[in-house]
C-alpha cells in the first residue's frame with residue numbers, strides 16, 4: 001500500500017490523498033490490526049469516554065438530568081446547573097473558551113484531540129473496526145474476503161457485520177439523542193407509537209443513518225476530507241508542536257537488513273509496518289501530514305519492530321519538528337504562552353460569572369409614562385413593572401414587600417408564581433401615605449420573597465407630587 005509515498009525526498013504525495021486514485025476513485029484502506037502500549041492506553045481512554053456517552057444521560061440530580069444539551073430549545077444542564085436562553089452570554093464565552101483551548105492544545109500538542117477524544121476516531125477505531133476484525137479478521141483476511149466470490153460464508157460474514165454495525169449505530173444515535181432530549185423523552189420515543197413522536201423518531205433515524213454511514217463506509221474520509229479541524233492544522237501547527245513524528249535523522253537512510261552485505265543504514269528497516277497499520281493510509285516517514293489523526297498505531301508498530309531488531313524504540317514518537325532536528329524539546333513557546341494567558345483570563349471570567357450567577361434574575365421599573373396617582377385615605381401610588389426569570393427547575397411562588405418604609409404593594413396584573421425556567425411578568429402598585437412622600441423622587445426598596453426567603457432587593461424610586469401640579473396630569 002502506498003509504495004510510491006515511501007521516498008524521503010519525494011514530495012509528490014502532498015498533491016493527492018492517499019485514499020484516492022488519480023482517476024478519483026476511492027482506495028479502500030485495510031489497516032493492520034493495531035497493538036501495543038499506546039493502543040492499550042487508547043482502549044482504556046475509549047472505554048471511559050464511551051461509558052460517559054452511554055451512562056451520563058441516566059444520571060439525575062433531584063429528578064433532573066445531570067447533563068443535557070438541548071440545542072433545539074436552547075436549554076442546557078451542565079453538572080446539574082440549568083442554563084437557558086437567559087444565559088446566552090455564558091454559552092458564547094464557553095464556546096470561545098472551548099475554541100481557544102482546542103487551538104492551544106493543537107499549537108502545543110498537535111492533534112491529540114483527534115487520536116484520543118474525537119468521537120469519530122473512537123467510534124471508527126474502537127467500535128466499528130474492532131467488530132470488523134472480529135468477524136472478518138486482520139487486514140490480509142479482509143482483503144482476501146472482499147476479493148472472494150459471494151459464497152455462503154462471505155454472505156454470512158458481510159450480513160452479520162452490517163447488522164451489528166447498524167445495531168451499534170442505533171445505540172450510538174440513541175445515546176447522542178439522550179444527551180440532547182434527555183432519557184425520559186428518549187423513553188417516550190421508544191414506547192410511544194411513531195406518529196405521536198414523529199419528529200424525534202426522524203431525528204433518531206437520521207442520527208443512526210449518519211453514524212452507520214460513517215462507520216461502515218465513509219470512515220477515514222471524514223477526517224481527511226470533511227473535518228474542518230483537520231483542515232486547520234496547517235494554520236495551527238508550528239515547528240514546536242508535538243505531533244507524531246518519524247525521526248528521519250535516526251531512521252535514514254532506510255533499508256532492509258541484509259546479513260550478507262555490510263550496511264551503513266539508519267534505524268528504519270523499511271518494513272512498511274507503520275504504513276500498513278495507518279487507518280488513513282499515509283506514510284508518516286514523509287513527515288507531518290494533514291491526514292494523520294495521531295492515532296499512535298504507527299508508534300506501536302515501529303516500537304515492536306525496533307524491539308525485534310534490538311534497536312531503541314521511539315523511531316516514530318510524539319515529538320516536534322524542532323526536537324527531531326535539534327534534540328531539544330520546547331513546549332512553552334511564546335505562541336503557546338500567549339494562548340494560555342488568553343485562555344486563563346477567559347476561564348477566570350467564566351468561573352466568576354458561574355459562581356456569581358443567581359437562580360433568579362429580577363427587574364422592577366416604574367411603568368413608563370405614568371405619574372403618581374391619588375388614592376383614598378390621603379395616599380398616593382406609583383405603578384411598576386416586574387420581570388422575574390426563574391432559572392431553577394422548581395415552581396416558586398413569590399411575594400413583594402416594601403423594605404425600607406411602611407406602605408402597601410398591590411399586584412394588579414400577571415402571576416408571580418414563577419414556573420421553572422420561565423420568565424414571569426406583572427404589574428403592581430406601591431401605595432404610600434402622602435406624608436411619607438416629601439420629595440419628587442423618594443428612594444424605595446422592594447424585597448422579592450420566595451417561600452418566605454428574600455431572593456433579592458431591588459432599589460427604585462417613587463414619584464411624588466410636585467407642588468402646585470395636579471397628579472396624573474400631563475400639564
Ligand code: SF4
Nearest residue numbers: 268269271272274302
Ligand atoms: S515501522 Fe519503523 S522500521 Fe518499519 S518502516 Fe516504519 S519506521 Fe521503518
Ligand code: SF4
Nearest residue numbers: 278292293295296298
Ligand atoms: S501516521 Fe501514524 S498516527 Fe498518523 S494516522 Fe497514520 S498510523 Fe495514525
